[in-house]
Amino acid sequence: EVQLVESGGGLVQPGGSLRLSCAASGFTFSSYEMNWVRQAPGKGLEWVSYISSSGSTIYYADSVKGRFTISRDNAKNSLYLQMNSLRAEDTAVYYCARDHPNQLLLFDYWGQGTLVTVSS
Amino acid sequence: EIVLTQSPGTLSLSPGERATLSCRASQSVSSSYLAWYQQKPGQAPRLLIYGASSRATGIPDRFSGSGSGTDFTLTISRLEPEDFAVYYCQQYGSSPITFGPGTKVDIK
Numbered sequence: 494e495v496q497l498v499e500s501g502g503g504l505v506q507p508g509g510s511l512r513l514s515c516a517a518s519g520f521t522f523s524s525y526e527m528n529w530v531r532q533a534p535g536k537g538l539e540w541v542s543y544i545s546s547s548g549s550t551i552y553y554a555d556s557v558k559g560r561f562t563i564s565r566d567n568a569k570n571s572l573y574l575q576m577n578s579l580r581a582e583d584t585a586v587y588y589c590a591r592d593h594p595n596q597l598l599l600f601d602y603w604g605q606g607t608l609v610t611v612s613s
Numbered sequence: 614e615i616v617l618t619q620s621p622g623t624l625s626l627s628p629g630e631r632a633t634l635s636c637r638a639s640q641s642v643s644s645s646y647l648a649w650y651q652q653k654p655g656q657a658p659r660l661l662i663y664g665a666s667s668r669a670t671g672i673p674d675r676f677s678g679s680g681s682g683t684d685f686t687l688t689i690s691r692l693e694p695e696d697f698a699v700y701y702c703q704q705y706g707s708s709p710i711t712f713g714p715g716t717k718v719d720i721k
Contacts (some may be wrong), residue, residue, distance in 0.1 A: 520698075537701065537712055537714050538650075538658065538701055538703070538712040538716055539714070540710050540712075552708075554709060555709070563701055565676065588657055588658075591661075593663065596646070596663065596664075596705065597701075597705065598695070598705040598710045599646075599648055599660070599663055599671075599705050600650075600658070600660060601660050601669065602660075603657035603659070604657060605656070605657055606657060
């Protein structure tokens with residue numbers, strides 16, 4: 494069974510940093526592209542970042558470019574999101590999502606999410 | 614950027630009724646790269662439909678998708694109690710990928 498479990502969320506002040514993690518199991522993690530998608534409270538979904546299976550190709554949404562860094566450790570079956578210079582508008586539930594095996598940026602499995610709150 | 618508009622915002626129906634949800638794109642969605650997701654309160658989204666009309670693994674056949682170009686539809690043939698949720702469309706054919714604002718299907 495595919496499982497994605499996020500951790501690392503919490504309350505952080507504007508301008509602060511946070512590192513999110515996603516532990517994957519139930520599939521060959523190193524063979525799949527992965528993403529972070531976020532959802533502000535009571536709002537819709539926003540794609541944040543993508544990383545290829547090897548980590549060699551990375552994309553970011555314009556809203557986080559230069560502030561967030563996606564990475565992965567295939568030996569540990571883990572995905573990460575380093576978030577710096579956080580703003581109030583970054584407050585959201587952050588989901589780890591697996592790319593469909595045959596289609597870029599189509600999300601076939603999602604974790605339960607971790608809440609990031611940016612507030613003073 | 615392709616903007617997706619979903620209608621109606623809320624659909625109030627009874628179990629057993631047919632639900633028809635619309636997703637309209639501001640530009641043509643290439644190769645029908647249009648997906649639908651279901652999200653229940655406090656849960657992660659679940660992929661229902663991709664490629665405009667292909668059901669994802671394990672999705673019941675009461676869910677169907679159709680459309681092309683700029684107009685797409687998700688149909689739930691007979692609503693089950695577990696189908697009351699928010700439904701999002703997503704286009705993944707053009708960068709940046711975008712989601713619609715969602716349609717809430719609630720119990721009448």
